[in-house]
Amino acid sequence: MWRDRFIEHVRTLLTECGHPEIAGVDTYRIDDSVTDLQITCTDGRVIKLNIVRSSPPAGDNYSQPEPIVTKAPIDA
Incomplete structure (x- = not known):
């Protein structure tokens, strides 16, 4: 999750808690x-809060939209 989206997520969680x-x-x-x-x-x-970020070894390409990755549900 890119830093800006993470900050908004945390802000929403804190505001709505x-x-x-x-x-x-x-x-x-x-x-x-x-x-x-x-x-x-x-x-x-x-x-x-001082929120920092780290990037994968190849870096992030901010000229492209953020790739959203979700976990597939586990079948019971």
């Missing part, structure tokens, strides 16, 4: 091209 101590989930800017997630808690604490 209904945890009573999460006041908000936002992004913060690391540099001109990279943002990350920031969790604000009801007691005022702020948790900044």
Whole structure:
């Protein structure tokens, strides 16, 4: 899963989980091209996530759409 899609997935999970101590989930800017997630808690604490990525040995080809890989269901 490419980093941008993973960040949106985690953001959705945190936003929709209904945890009573999460006041908000936002992004913060690391540099001109990279943002990350920031969790604000009801007691005022702020948790900044630093999500990194790794690529396969041949690298990722960002000029092509992300190849989505799913696991086939196991027959019982």
